[in-house]
Amino acid sequence: MPAPIDESQVRHIAHLARIKLTDAEVAAFGAQFANILKHFETLSEVNTDGVEPTAHPLPITNVLRDDEPVEPIGVEAALANAPARETPYFKVPKVLDQETA
Amino acid sequence: MQIKPIIGLEIHVQLATRTKMFCACPLEFAAEPNSRTCPVCLGMPGTLPVMNRTALEYSIKAGIALGGRIARFSKWDRKSYYYPDMPKNYQISQYDLPICSEGSFEIPKPDGSTRPVGIIRAHLEEDAGKNLHEGLDHTRVDLNRAGTPLLEIVTKPDIQDADEAYSFCVELQRLVQWLGISEANMQKGQMRFEPNVNVAITDGGVEYRTPISEVKNLNSFRSVRLAIAYEINRQVEAWKADHDYTLAKKGKMNFGWNDAKEATEFQRGKEESHDYRYFPDPDLVPVTVDDATLARLGAEVGELPLARQRRFIDTYGMTAKDCEVILADRATSELYDDAIAQVADAKLLTKQFVGIWNHLASARQSTIAGLGVPQVSVVELAKIVADGTISASAAMQVAEKLCEKGGSALEIAQSAGLIQERDESAMQAWIDQAFTENPQAVADALSDNPKKSKAAPGFLRGQVMKISQGKADPKLTGELIEKKILSLKC
Numbered sequence: 225m226p227a228p229i230d231e232s233q234v235r236h237i238a239h240l241a242r243i244k245l246t247d248a249e250v251a252a253f254g255a256q257f258a259n260i261l262k263h264f265e266t267l268s269e270v271n272t273d274g275v276e277p278t279a280h281p282l283p284i285t286n287v288l289r290d291d292e293p294v295e296p297i298g299v300e301a302a303l304a305n306a307p308a309r310e311t312p313y314f315k316v317p318k319v320l321d322q323e324t325a
Numbered sequence: 326m327q328i329k330p331i332i333g334l335e336i337h338v339q340l341a342t343r344t345k346m347f348c349a350c351p352l353e354f355a356a357e358p359n360s361r362t363c364p365v366c367l368g369m370p371g372t373l374p375v376m377n378r379t380a381l382e383y384s385i386k387a388g389i390a391l392g393g394r395i396a397r398f399s400k401w402d403r404k405s406y407y408y409p410d411m412p413k414n415y416q417i418s419q420y421d422l423p424i425c426s427e428g429s430f431e432i433p434k435p436d437g438s439t440r441p442v443g444i445i446r447a448h449l450e451e452d453a454g455k456n457l458h459e460g461l462d463h464t465r466v467d468l469n470r471a472g473t474p475l476l477e478i479v480t481k482p483d484i485q486d487a488d489e490a491y492s493f494c495v496e497l498q499r500l501v502q503w504l505g506i507s508e509a510n511m512q513k514g515q516m517r518f519e520p521n522v523n524v525a526i527t528d529g530g531v532e533y534r535t536p537i538s539e540v541k542n543l544n545s546f547r548s549v550r551l552a553i554a555y556e557i558n559r560q561v562e563a564w565k566a567d568h569d570y571t572l573a574k575k576g577k578m579n580f581g582w583n584d585a586k587e588a589t590e591f592q593r594g595k596e597e598s599h600d601y602r603y604f605p606d607p608d609l610v611p612v613t614v615d616d617a618t619l620a621r622l623g624a625e626v627g628e629l630p631l632a633r634q635r636r637f638i639d640t641y642g643m644t645a646k647d648c649e650v651i652l653a654d655r656a657t658s659e660l661y662d663d664a665i666a667q668v669a670d671a672k673l674l675t676k677q678f679v680g681i682w683n684h685l686a687s688a689r690q691s692t693i694a695g696l697g698v699p700q701v702s703v704v705e706l707a708k709i710v711a712d713g714t715i716s717a718s719a720a721m722q723v724a725e726k727l728c729e730k731g732g733s734a735l736e737i738a739q740s741a742g743l744i745q746e747r748d749e750s751a752m753q754a755w756i757d758q759a760f761t762e763n764p765q766a767v768a769d770a771l772s773d774n775p776k777k778s779k780a781a782p783g784f785l786r787g788q789v790m791k792i793s794q795g796k797a798d799p800k801l802t803g804e805l806i807e808k809k810i811l812s813l814k815c
Contacts, residue, residue, distance in 0.1 A: 236600075240405070240406075240407070240600055240602070241407060241414075242407040279398075279400040279605055279611045280605065280609075280610050280611055282610060284610045285398075285610055285611050285613045286610070286612055287376065287609075287610050288375070288377070288378035288381065288612075289349070289375045289376065289377060290378060291342050291343050291344050291377050291378065291379035291380070292343070292344065293344045293349055293350070293351035294344075294349035294350070296350045296351070296360060296362055296363050297362065297363050297364070298360065299357060299359050299360050302359045302360075302362045302367060302468070303359065310463075310465055312357055312358045312359050312360065312467075313358050313457070313465035313466055313467060314359070314409070314465070314466035314467075314468070315464070315466075316409045316463065316464045316465075316466055317463060317464065318458055318461070318462060318463050318464050319408065319409060319456055319458065
């Protein structure tokens with residue numbers, strides 16, 4: 225059995241995804257995470273000794289394109305779906321450089 | 326107390342492709358914000374990235390030049406983090422199967438020798454966009470840069486001090502420009518550096534290691550050197566004040582660089598470090614590299630700059646200063662290398678490259694090869710100076726004309742009246758005139774004072790050159806002057 229998911233782990237995952245959760249959601253997702261992990265626990269029972277890890281389910285490699293430019297869609301189209309804009313920029317709440325990766 | 330710095334570098338090099346890594350948006354510096362975007366690099370749902378072949382080949386070339394093992398099978402992974410400049414909320418990168426691993430790169434030492442620095446890996450990834458918030462209460466996002474192909478090169482912590490890190494960065498810039506895989510222009514942010522620095526301190530037989538500092542996003546060679554020197558000093562002082570200031574107790578830390586203060590600034594410690602949750606990107610199929618591709622790209626890489634420099638020094642007797650000019654770029658070094666086969670006198674050709682051609686190139690803000698003077702003309706100019714057809718000083722005028730409108734060096738010299746006079750009767754007239762006009766020099770030449778009699782012929786020769794407006798063949802002039810002095814002595 226996988227280790228149970230505690231609240232702090234749910235909150236950590238939510239923080240990484242920048243999602244705010246209510247206490248009720250934390251409890252609900254915690255239970256769902258546990259179910260997902262249980263499913264993988266079942267998968268891990270399969271003996272995979274000597275089996276190459278799968279990088280991609282399709283037996284295809286080297287899908288490459290030539291380095292030829294195509295006309296971009298333009299600023300107006302790029303910003304069309306943005307919740308907020310300051311043309312030609314997207315506008316978002318203030319973020320600090322210190323948070324960059 | 327003994328102090329040994331431990332320094333590794335992470336370097337991002339922007340590849341000089343025309344388009345982005347996974348979409349066909351053109352790459353263009355300083356274009357109107359968000360005007361070089363499409364649904365793929367905007368991170369729209371339902372879009373499919375397709376790998377740029379040229380970016381892949383450039384990264385393989387870099388890997389070969391860095392002496393690394395090229396992965397015959399590699400794949401793409403998603404590195405997840407949430408930040409507005411990365412609209413997909415993940416960056417496509419290579420996690421466990423980088424395109425290149427286990428390399429070694431030779432860097433020059435001040436004494437003329439070289440030293441290898443180990444390369445852990447070099448992998449491809451896409452760049453993020455830009456967040457701008459200076460003086461604003463919100464953030465503006467420009468995604469033109471999002472999806473730009475980057476090669477991330479990670480060295481082993483082999484680098485011994487700030488100066489060595491500096492020369493590594495300089496040599497790497499020369500390499501990627503040489504290979505034509507990156508412009509590596511610092512002002513455009515096409516090369517960015519992140520040194521990892523800590524210090525092994527041995528005190529009373531015990532070794533302490535200070536916490537590793539990663540200094541983020543340096544964009545000049547100068548700041549790399551300063552930041553590393555600053556960190557070494559800061560860490561040693563911090564350890565002296567508190568012997569618990571160790572890697573084991575404090576872990577790894579991130580620092581920024583304040584260029585105005587010339588100081589690093591703490592950003593975050595390890596407890597806040599990111600959890601990137603890498604996993605294979607299902608949208609992109611793996612990449613394999615076959616023998617033929619590897620052989621073709623290896624041939625294009627060819628001789629590396631440092632090896633060519635060594636050969637030029639050994640074979641052509643170049644100095645370090647000559648090398649700076651002639652090996653400044655690949656095309657110029659190849660122009661020289663091809664021309665030398667037809668010009669017997671390497672010293673003369675080197676002199677013309679460093680003196681004449683470099684002078685003309687600098688004036689035109691070009692490289693020597695970029696002047697567009699064909700190899701045949703470069704050879705011809707060296708030949709007509711070598712055989713005395715024109716003087717070394719006249720060569721500059723001919724070279725200038727070759728740059729401006731091309732043509733034959735000999736014809737240019739003829740029409741400009743630069744052909745050296747070797748007709749003895751014409752020369753004799755100039756010499757006679759020089760002797761008539763300079764009786765004191767003639768007297769000196771004939772005197773018993775060895776100092777004077779030695780200096781006078783050279784002076785007379787200078788006068789002949791003046792009278793002939795540089796047309797007199799200097800060697801022949803010298804001989805004829807000696808002859809005349811001798812005849813006067815009798």
